[in-house]
Amino acid sequence: MFGLEALDLARMQFAFTVSFHIIFPAITIGLASYLAVLEGLWLKTREEVYRDLYHFWSKIFAVNFGMGVVSGLVMAYQFGTNWSAFSDFAGSVTGPLLTYEVLTAFFLEAGFLGVMLFGWNRVGPGLHFFSTVMVAIGTLISTFWILASNSWMQTPQGFEIIDGRVIPTDWFAVVFNPSFPYRLLHMATAAFLATAFFVGASAAWHLLRGRDNPAIRKMLSMAMWMALIVAPVQAFIGDLHGLNTLKHQPVKIAAMEGHWDNSSGEATPLILFGWPDMEREETRFKVEIPYLGSLILTHSLDKQVPALKDFPKEDRPNSTVVFWSFRIMVALGLAMILAGVWSLWLRWRGGLFRSRPFLYFCLWMGPSGLIAILAGWFTTEMGRQPWVVYGLMRTSEAVSNHSVTQMSLTLVSFVVVYFVLFGAGIGYMMRLVRKGPVTHEGQEQGSGGPGQHRTPARPLSATEEGMDDDDNAANPVRN
Numbered sequence: 001m002f003g004l005e006a007l008d009l010a011r012m013q014f015a016f017t018v019s020f021h022i023i024f025p026a027i028t029i030g031l032a033s034y035l036a037v038l039e040g041l042w043l044k045t046r047e048e049v050y051r052d053l054y055h056f057w058s059k060i061f062a063v064n065f066g067m068g069v070v071s072g073l074v075m076a077y078q079f080g081t082n083w084s085a086f087s088d089f090a091g092s093v094t095g096p097l098l099t100y101e102v103l104t105a106f107f108l109e110a111g112f113l114g115v116m117l118f119g120w121n122r123v124g125p126g127l128h129f130f131s132t133v134m135v136a137i138g139t140l141i142s143t144f145w146i147l148a149s150n151s152w153m154q155t156p157q158g159f160e161i162i163d164g165r166v167i168p169t170d171w172f173a174v175v176f177n178p179s180f181p182y183r184l185l186h187m188a189t190a191a192f193l194a195t196a197f198f199v200g201a202s203a204a205w206h207l208l209r210g211r212d213n214p215a216i217r218k219m220l221s222m223a224m225w226m227a228l229i230v231a232p233v234q235a236f237i238g239d240l241h242g243l244n245t246l247k248h249q250p251v252k253i254a255a256m257e258g259h260w261d262n263s264s265g266e267a268t269p270l271i272l273f274g275w276p277d278m279e280r281e282e283t284r285f286k287v288e289i290p291y292l293g294s295l296i297l298t299h300s301l302d303k304q305v306p307a308l309k310d311f312p313k314e315d316r317p318n319s320t321v322v323f324w325s326f327r328i329m330v331a332l333g334l335a336m337i338l339a340g341v342w343s344l345w346l347r348w349r350g351g352l353f354r355s356r357p358f359l360y361f362c363l364w365m366g367p368s369g370l371i372a373i374l375a376g377w378f379t380t381e382m383g384r385q386p387w388v389v390y391g392l393m394r395t396s397e398a399v400s401n402h403s404v405t406q407m408s409l410t411l412v413s414f415v416v417v418y419f420v421l422f423g424a425g426i427g428y429m430m431r432l433v434r435k436g437p438v439t440h441e442g443q444e445q446g447s448g449g450p451g452q453h454r455t456p457a458r459p460l461s462a463t464e465e466g467m468d469d470d471d472n473a474a475n476p477v478r479n
Contacts, residue, residue, distance in 0.1 A: 007399050009407035010082045013414060015381075017074050020418055022377060023370050024068030029143060029188065030195020031061040032136035034222075035116075039129050048439070049214045055120075056215070056437035057199075060429055062117055065109075067425045074414075082407075086388055086398035090166045093159065093174055097149040105142035109135050143188055151180040153389050154380070155248045161392070178248055182241040183380075189234045190376065193336060194369025196226035200339075201366025202433045204359040215437040217353050220362070224352070228340030235333055239296075246297055249390065250306035252383035255319040256326045257293055258283040260308045268293035268305040273327075276319035281309065283323075317385045321378065329375040332368045339365055 004012075035058055042050035076098065079087050087094075115123060115131035123131075158173025159166045168174050200223030206216045246253045254260075258276040259268055260283065270293040274286030297305050308316055339361065346352040384390055388398040 004404070006402050006404050006407045007396055009404065009411055010399050010402070011395065013082065013407065013411045014075075014078055016411070016414060016418070017071065017078065018377070019374055020422060021068065021071040021075055022373060024064050024071060025139070025142070026191040026194045026370060026373050027064050027198060028061065028068050029139045029191035030193075030198075031057055031064065032132075032139045033192065034195060034199070035061060036129075036132045036136040039132050043125055043129055049218050052215045052437045052439050053218060056432075058117060060432050063425060063429045063432070065113070067422055071418075071422065082400050082402070083388075083398050084400040086393065088165065089393055089398070090153070090389055093152060093156075093166055093168055094149050096168075097145055097152070097175070101142055101145035105138045105145065108141065109138035112138070140188065143191070144184060147184045147187055148175045148177075148180055151183045152177050154183070154384055155179040156389055156392060166389075166392075179241075179244055182237065182244045185237050186234070186241050186376070187373075189230060189237060190369065190373050192226065193230055193234060194373055196223045196230070197336065197339075197362070197365050197369045198367075199223045200227070200362045201364075202436075204362035204366075205434070206436050207353055208356065208359050208363065211436060212353065213439050215439050219437075220353065223362075224340060224343035227336055228344055231333065231336040231340050235337065238330075238333070242297060246305070249383070251308065251311045251316060252322070253297065254306050254308045254310070255317045255322040255383055256379060257297075257305060258286070258319055258323045259293065259305055262304045262307045262310065266304075267291045267295075267302055268297070270296060271323075274323070276323050278316075278319060283319075314386065317383045322383045325375045325378040325382065329372045329379060332372040332375070335365060335368060336372075 035054055038050045038054040038057070041047070042054060079091075079094070112131040112134040115128065116135050119128055119131065152174055155178040156166075157177050158170035159168050161167070199219050203216050203220035203223065206212075207220065242253070255276075257268070258271045258274055260276075260281055262268075267290070269288040269290045271283055271286045271288045274283040274288075276283045291301050293305055294303050295301055308319060342358055342361070343352060346355050346358055352358070386394050386396065388395045
């Protein structure tokens with residue numbers, strides 16, 4: 001297939017499925033915590049706006065959660081079908097970690113998800129809120145175990161190799177490997193930011209179409225507070241993560257920076273833009289700032305950053321891909337910080353909900369968090385190459401013995417099925433977003449809460465409320 005080998009197709013297949021999958025858990029993590037905050041605020045203040053937003057976003061959460069579970073199962077099976085040599089080599093570590101994720105996070109989420117989605121008028125307010133919090137905690141526990149497994153592949157420790165297999169000797173060291181804390185914080189924060197901009201873009205869309213009510217305003221306000229506070233924190237976590245990567249995976253940093261040679265003895269510049277050429281072993285058309293690379297990565301003006309030529313050719317990742325995926329992630333992170341600062345200035349001026357340039361900016365920033373997550377994962381995973389377990393097992397040694405024909409057919413099948421199945425799911429979820437929250441202003445204070453009479457929060461209930469008439473629902477001025 002296009003001159004590709006079975007290994008290339010296996011990598012493409014896994015990259016495709018994991019890229020599709022990561023979108024759903026990222027939104028699930030953020031929305032679960034957002035729902036817990038909304039219900040907590042409703043219980044504290046009894047303001048209808050929080051209740052209305054809870055019911056609106058719980059439907060979107062349910063659809064997103066279902067797609068995340070389905071897409072995640074496919075990835076788990078691929079370890080055995082396409083990467084059997086890896087499973088044989090490192091399964092004694094990755095298998096239990098994924099099992100712990102199922103036994104703790106997935107069972108916790110499954111146990112309380114039904115109460116959260118269908119128990120609004122069937123259980124008391126305390127139990128319902130507790131269920132929502134447990135689902136939110138479950139998503140974070142799931143993140144913990146998945147990142148522990150993936151981080152161990154980046155910075156393995158706590159094991160011995162006996163008869164060609166990894167045998168764990170210290171589970172604490174396995175789980176809390178050197179890169180794990182930084183990667184866990186970086187991913188969880190990224191999920192919160194991705195959700196914030198998803199929520200903010202939804203609010204901006206409605207405001208631009210003339211639908212201005214307290215629920216829509218609250219969505220935008222909460223999203224921009226999250227951007228203002230969390231985006232700079234994410235930048236700080238990213239800096240710590242970069243320093244950790246420099247210590248444990250220096251060749252990845254060299255590839256991210258497109259830095260080839262230290263023979264000059266000078267401090268390392270920061271290359272803003274350029275095209276790393278793997279054949280010519282240089283970064284062409286580069287625009288650089290002297291000393292700044294050393295300042296950012298070593299926090300000094302004289303130390304050098306490791307260069308790609310310091311490592312054998314066979315141990316170098318593809319700098320062209322890693323260089324640009326890293327810059328896409330950083331650029332979007334800076335845009336998130338800009339959005340937060342801009343929103344603060346508009347709050348002060350009293351124009352947060354009326355500034356059309358800002359609302360359009362928020363709308364276009366809607367997918368920015370998800371794109372940044374994908375770019376970050378490409379940087380991490382492509383930067384680890386040619387290793388599947390860093391320093392222990394090469395990717396070429398981990399693949400199953402499949403033919404090019406077999407891998408081509410399965411890859412094409414995955415692409416077709418994913419775009420049909422998940423395309424329909426994403427389309428339905430976006431229709432829910434376009435419909436917007438149903439407001440209940442003026443109702444008796446305290447009505448419709450957990451344990452009180454109200455239609456249950458069913459995931460598909462929006463279809464029963466005239467969702468097809470999106471234009472009329474989105475612009476009440478015309479109704």
